[in-house]
Amino acid sequence: MEQIYGIFLYTVFLLTMGGIYAVLTLGLNIQWGFTGLFNAGVAGFFAIGAYTSAMLTTAASHRHLGGLGLPAGAGMAAAMVASALIAWGVARICIRLRSDYLAIATLGLAEIFRLVLKNENWATNGARGISLIPKPFEHLPEPWNQVAMLLLVFAIVLVLYGLLERAQRAPWGRVMSAIRENEAAARAAGKDVERLRIEAFILGAAVMGLGGALMAHHIKFIDPNMAEPVSATFLVWVMLVIGGSANNRGAILGAVLVWTIWSTTEIITTRLPAEWALKAAYLRIFLVGLALQFILQRYPGGIFRERRLRTVAPPSSQKGGSHP
Amino acid sequence: MKHIRHLAAAGAAALLAAGGSAAIAADVKVGSAAGITGPIEGLVPPILAGRNLAATHVNEQGGILGGGTYMLVPGDSQCNPKAAVDAGTKLVNVEQVVAVIGPSCSGATNGMAQSVTIPAGVVTLSDSATAPMISFLEDGDLVFRAAPSDGYQSSALARFAWDAGLRKIAVTYANDDYNAGLGEAFVAAFEQIGGTITGKQAHEPDRQSYRSELSTLAGGGADALAVFAYFGGSGITILRNSLENALFDRFLGADGMMDNSVIEQLGADTLRGKITLSQPAPEAEGDSGPGESYTAFAEAFMAAGHEPTAPYVSHGYDVAFLMALAIEKAGAADRGKISAALREVANAPGMVIRPGEWQKAREAIAAGEDINYEGASGAIEFDENGDVSGATYTFNGVGDDGTWTPMK
Numbered sequence: 001m002e003q004i005y006g007i008f009l010y011t012v013f014l015l016t017m018g019g020i021y022a023v024l025t026l027g028l029n030i031q032w033g034f035t036g037l038f039n040a041g042v043a044g045f046f047a048i049g050a051y052t053s054a055m056l057t058t059a060a061s062h063r064h065l066g067g068l069g070l071p072a073g074a075g076m077a078a079a080m081v082a083s084a085l086i087a088w089g090v091a092r093i094c095i096r097l098r099s100d101y102l103a104i105a106t107l108g109l110a111e112i113f114r115l116v117l118k119n120e121n122w123a124t125n126g127a128r129g130i131s132l133i134p135k136p137f138e139h140l141p142e143p144w145n146q147v148a149m150l151l152l153v154f155a156i157v158l159v160l161y162g163l164l165e166r167a168q169r170a171p172w173g174r175v176m177s178a179i180r181e182n183e184a185a186a187r188a189a190g191k192d193v194e195r196l197r198i199e200a201f202i203l204g205a206a207v208m209g210l211g212g213a214l215m216a217h218h219i220k221f222i223d224p225n226m227a228e229p230v231s232a233t234f235l236v237w238v239m240l241v242i243g244g245s246a247n248n249r250g251a252i253l254g255a256v257l258v259w260t261i262w263s264t265t266e267i268i269t270t271r272l273p274a275e276w277a278l279k280a281a282y283l284r285i286f287l288v289g290l291a292l293q294f295i296l297q298r299y300p301g302g303i304f305r306e307r308r309l310r311t312v313a314p315p316s317s318q319k320g321g322s323h324p
Numbered sequence: 325m326k327h328i329r330h331l332a333a334a335g336a337a338a339l340l341a342a343g344g345s346a347a348i349a350a351d352v353k354v355g356s357a358a359g360i361t362g363p364i365e366g367l368v369p370p371i372l373a374g375r376n377l378a379a380t381h382v383n384e385q386g387g388i389l390g391g392g393t394y395m396l397v398p399g400d401s402q403c404n405p406k407a408a409v410d411a412g413t414k415l416v417n418v419e420q421v422v423a424v425i426g427p428s429c430s431g432a433t434n435g436m437a438q439s440v441t442i443p444a445g446v447v448t449l450s451d452s453a454t455a456p457m458i459s460f461l462e463d464g465d466l467v468f469r470a471a472p473s474d475g476y477q478s479s480a481l482a483r484f485a486w487d488a489g490l491r492k493i494a495v496t497y498a499n500d501d502y503n504a505g506l507g508e509a510f511v512a513a514f515e516q517i518g519g520t521i522t523g524k525q526a527h528e529p530d531r532q533s534y535r536s537e538l539s540t541l542a543g544g545g546a547d548a549l550a551v552f553a554y555f556g557g558s559g560i561t562i563l564r565n566s567l568e569n570a571l572f573d574r575f576l577g578a579d580g581m582m583d584n585s586v587i588e589q590l591g592a593d594t595l596r597g598k599i600t601l602s603q604p605a606p607e608a609e610g611d612s613g614p615g616e617s618y619t620a621f622a623e624a625f626m627a628a629g630h631e632p633t634a635p636y637v638s639h640g641y642d643v644a645f646l647m648a649l650a651i652e653k654a655g656a657a658d659r660g661k662i663s664a665a666l667r668e669v670a671n672a673p674g675m676v677i678r679p680g681e682w683q684k685a686r687e688a689i690a691a692g693e694d695i696n697y698e699g700a701s702g703a704i705e706f707d708e709n710g711d712v713s714g715a716t717y718t719f720n721g722v723g724d725d726g727t728w729t730p731m732k
Contacts, residue, residue, distance in 0.1 A: 281360035
C-alpha cells in the first residue's frame with residue numbers, strides 16, 4: 001500500500017515537473033514554432049523569471065536583494081514582466097539577426113545572465129543561491145500540498161494552451177507563420193516584420209520567465225547551476241522538437257514525455273548491482289539519448305505535426321513550405 | 325493517438341515493475357544521493373566507495389535489524405538542485421527508503437531537503453554539504469550533516485597562516501557554492517586576526533589559463549596565495565600558472581585540493597615546502613598523528629584499494645555507518661524514529677564505537693546500552709541544528725614519499 005502511495009506521489013511530482021517544463025516549451029514554441037526565432041538562450045529567461053520571483057516572495061534576508069515577502073502569484077507576474085522587459089532590450093539589439101546568428105547571440109546572452117547572477121553576490125547571494133522560497137499550498141497536509149501544486153501548474157498550462165491556440169489561429173498567429181515561412185513575402189504584404197518578431201520574442205520570454213518562477217517555487221531554492229544550458233535550454237529544445245514544433249499540444253506532450261524519460265530511466269539504472277552505481281548514472285544518460293533517438297527516428301517531424309489552418313484561400317493558394 | 329497509448333502503457337508498466345520488486349522483507353534501504361555526474365564527478369567516486377565500505381562492514385558483521393541487508397540505493401543529484409529534487413523524490417517515494425545520506429553539494433542538499441525530504445518527514449545526513457544556510461532551514465530536526473560548516477575550516481587555515489608568519493595573502497576561489505563560501509570566510513577570518521588580504525578574486529572553473537587573474541593578484545605583494553578550488557576544476561591550473569610565471573611560490577588551500585594528482589602533475593619536488601592544505605581530521609589522540617577512529621577507517625579503506633586522504637571519503641564512511649547505527653537503535657525501519665536515534669548514537673555519552681565495529685555496536689544496542697560513534701572524520705556530536713560543531717584540522721604538505729602528509 002505504501003508502495004502504491006509512493007508511486008502516486010512520485011507521479012504527481014513527475015507531472016508537476018513535466019508541467020513546468022511544458023510552460024517553458026510553450027514559451028519556446030511561440031518563438032521557434034510560431035515565428036521561427038532560434039532562441040538558444042531559454043536558460044537566461046528561465047533564470048530571470050526564477051530569480052525575480054524568488055527575490056520578491058522570500059522573507060527579508062541579508063543574503064540577497066529583495067525579500068519582500070509578496071505572495072507567489074505576484075512573484076510570478078513580476079517574473080513575466082521582468083523577462084519581457086529584458087527580452088525587449090535583447091530583441092531591440094538582436095532580432096534582425098538571421099536564425100543561426102540569433103542562436104549564437106541568445107546563447108551568449110543566457111551565459112552572461114547566468115554569470116551575472118553568479119557573481120553579483122550582494123544581489124543574488126552568488127553561487128550559493130536563494131533559499132527558503134515559499135511554495136504555494138505547502139502548508140496543506142500531504143498529499144494535498146503536492147496535488148494542489150500539480151493542479152496549479154496544470155491550470156497554468158491549460159490557460160496558456162487556450163490562449164496560444166487562440167493566438168495561433170488569429171491573424172497574429174498567421175502572420176507569424178508567414179514570417180517564419182517566407183519573411184520577404186510577409187514584408188512585401190506590408191507587415192512590419194521586425195515589430196512582429198519582437199512581439200513574439202517578448203511573449204515567448206515572458207512565458208519562459210513564468211516557467212522559471214514556477215520552478216523556483218516548486219524546488220524552493222534557486223542557484224545559478226539550475227540555469228546551466230543542458231537542462232534549461234537544450235532539454236527544452238528537445239522537448240519541443242520531439243513533441244512537434246508549432247503545435248501547442250505537441251509542446252506539452254513533448255515536455256511531459258521527455259521529462260518522464262529523463263526521470264524514470266534512473267529507476268531502472270538504480271536496480272543495477274551496487275558496484276555499478278557509478279556507471280549506472282552514465283548509463284542512464286545513454287538510455288535517455290537512446291530513447292530520444294528512437295522517438296526522433298520514429299517521428300521525424302515531432303509526434304504532433306503542425307496543423308495547417310484551412311482558410312478560404314484564393315485558388316492560387318501558395319504551397320505550404322515544409323517547416324524545418 | 326495509438327502510439328501515445330502504447331508509450332503511456334509502457335511507461336506505466338515500467339513504473340509498476342520498478343515498484344513491484346522493491347519490497348523485500350528485512351532489507352533496509354537508505355538512499356545514497358551524490359553528485360555522480362556533473363561538476364564534482366571527479367570527487368564523488370571515492371566518497372561513494374567510503375559509503376559502500378560502511379555498508380559492507382554492516383552486512384559482513386551480521387546485517388541490520390536482525391540480519392537484514394543494509395542497502396544503499398544510489399541517486400544522482402548532479403550537484404544541481406533540480407536533479408537532486410528529482411533523485412530525492414524517487415528515493416523517498418519509489419524506493420521507499422528509510423532515510424537519505426547525501427547529497428554532496430550544498431545547493432543540492434538545500435533543494436532536496438526543502439522540496440522533498442522535509443515535507444515527507446525523511447531524515448537526510450549529508451557528508452559534504454558545508455554551506456551555513458543549511459543550518460537555517462525549517463527542518464523539523466530532519467536535516468543533518470557530518471561535514472563542518474565552512475567557517476571552521478577557513479578560521480583554522482587563517483590561524484595556521486598567521487602562525488606560519490604569513491601576513492599578506494592574496495585569495496582566489498572557484499565561484500561555486502563550496503569554494504566561494506570557504507574563500508569569503510577565510511578573508512574574514514584572516515583580517516580578523518590582523519592579517520592583510522592584498523586581493524581577492526573569484527574565478528570560473530575549467531578555464532585553460534588563469535594568468536591574467538594571477539598577475540593582478542601577484543601585483544599586491546602578497547606572501548602567499550590562498551587557492552580555494554577543486555583540484556580538477558581549476559586548482560592544478562592555478563598552481564601551474566603561478567609556478568611557471570613565478571607569480572607566487574607559497575600556497576595555501578583547503579580539502580578540495582587534496583588529491584595525489586596535484587602532486588603527480590606538478591611534481592613532488594616542485595611543490596615540497598611550498599604548499600599547505602587543510603583537511604578536517606579526527607581529534608589526535610596521544611602525542612600526534614591521526615586518531616584511532618581514522619586509522620581504523622583508513623586501514624580498511626586502503627585494504628579495499630582506495631585512497632583514504634581523498635576529500636570527504638571519511639565523512640562518506642561516517643554518514644553511511646551512522647545511519648545504520650541510527651536505524652538499528654530505532655529498532656525499526658521507521659522514518660519518524662531516525663532523527664532522535666541519530667542523535668543518541670552519535671552524541672556522547674555512551675560506549676565508544678569506532679569505524680568497522682558494527683558487531684560490537686549491534687550487541688550494545690541489543691543490550692540496551694547507550695553508544696557514542698566516534699567517526700573517522702571526527703567525534704561527530706550533533707548540535708541543535710543537526711550540524712557537527714567544529715572539528716580539528718590537519719595541515720598537509722608534500723611528504724618525502726611524494727604524497728600528502730600531515731605536517732607537524
